[in-house]
Amino acid sequence: MAQQQYNTIGIDIGGTNLRFALVDHLGSLIAQTKVPTPKDNEALLTLLASHARNLVLKSPISVGGIGVGWPGPVDRKLGKIIKAPNITGLEHFPLTSFLSKELGLPCFLENDAKCAALGEKAYGAAKEYKHFVLLTFGTGIGGAIYIDDNLYYGKTGGAGEIGHMTIVEDGKPCPCGNKGCFERYASSIALERLAEEKTGNKLSSQQIVEDYESGEASAANLIERFTDHVATGIASIVNVFDPEAVLLSGGLFSSPHNTLIQLIEEKIRNRCFTSFQKTLKILPSTLQGSAGIVGAATLARTESLRKS
Ligand SMILES: [Zn+2]
Incomplete structure (x- = not known):
């Protein structure tokens, strides 16, 4: 798939808010949403899938993948959460398998600060x-x-x-x-x-x-x-x-x-x-507040390209 022929979804999971964005190949936000992070993990997983799905439906062109930034260490190769100080109970959860199954799209996981750095490197101050x-x-x-x-x-x-x-x-x-x-x-x-x-x-x-x-x-x-x-x-x-x-x-x-x-x-x-x-x-x-979601979307783009 050529770079510009698809959009990607970036998700930034924080202890306070969940942020979602549909991002194009120039790093521009086509659509975005922000919701408070629920305390209940099942509700959190449901929200991740439903908001990502809404953005996929809003995309005027095809969506190539989903990138997720997690506020703590992750096993990025297996797509599993390791832990997070502010969100407990999802240790070792296979987040990328869950979202890929829900949305039928490739999904990639990374630590949130590393996502922000990917975003700044691709489109921002770095x-x-x-x-x-x-x-x-x-x-x-x-x-x-x-x-x-x-x-x-x-x-x-x-x-x-x-x-x-x-x-x-x-x-x-x-x-x-x-x-x-x-x-x-x-x-x-x-x-x-x-x-x-x-x-x-x-x-x-x-x-x-x-x-x-x-x-x-x-x-x-x-x-x-x-x-x-x-x-x-x-x-x-x-x-x-x-x-x-x-x-x-x-x-x-x-x-x-x-x-x-x-x-x-x-x-x-x-x-x-x-x-x-x-x-x-x-x-x-x-990119300030958007660095995480733009970086997560960048992760989805680079990893999808690597695998295609
Ligand atoms: Zn410490």
């Missing part, structure tokens, strides 16, 4: 880079590493769990079983918890960034501390991988002013090797 790292900031911190133009998987396929890199010895406990993980200090939720702890106010991370950009002193203190944590983790990654670019994805980084990224960049430059600094770029994801 197009021109062979060596880059992408971090997604949300409830936790997801990571994906591109080396020599390829996603790096490691021995068991799970490489890139940057959120679980230890940055504080004997620090805050993490659901992964370790202590002092990067995401306990540098995720969007970590910033919101820090704000609540220091000010007593429940604010969204985006609100805190907006307050910082409008010059509020209390927000400035929070952001100073938060960005110290973010930069500590990223500078270590830069020193290990010497990437051309680090892409930051998540609502935190969607402000058009980019002040948060500028502050993080300055702090990273103070910490990483000077030889790496000359060409290093710290960039916001350009």
Whole structure:
């Protein structure tokens, strides 16, 4: 099948929302839907099949396959979920077989941050880079590493769990079983918890960034501390991988002013090797909230082509 002769479906499964999109060969979203993630897993599987089916029916041309991003480690070769901290009970579930049977289409599974990196590489901010790292900031911190133009998987396929890199010895406990993980200090939720702890106010991370950009002193203190944590983790990654670019994805980084990224960049430059600094770029994801679904649809396209 020639590239442009079919569309693909991207599904991004999150602990909070399920997102679905019908995507063309240019990475454009032809149709999309978002629904809250149900607590019940049977309801979740039913929703996955029904919303994907609706998009297949909406497609003006044939659909070549379905790609799914899962918020945790997966066995991508067998199309099975391994686990996810926020969705329990589907461990080892053969998700691709289930969806292929329901929809009669080839289905492919990948970790959600790796999907976001596939999307940014194909259509977004990472197009021109062979060596880059992408971090997604949300409830936790997801990571994906591109080396020599390829996603790096490691021995068991799970490489890139940057959120679980230890940055504080004997620090805050993490659901992964370790202590002092990067995401306990540098995720969007970590910033919101820090704000609540220091000010007593429940604010969204985006609100805190907006307050910082409008010059509020209390927000400035929070952001100073938060960005110290973010930069500590990223500078270590830069020193290990010497990437051309680090892409930051998540609502935190969607402000058009980019002040948060500028502050993080300055702090990273103070910490990483000077030889790496000359060409290093710290960039916001350009696909932002759509990176996961566009990347999942890209996965379906590249894997279908590989198998055809
Ligand atoms: Zn952890």
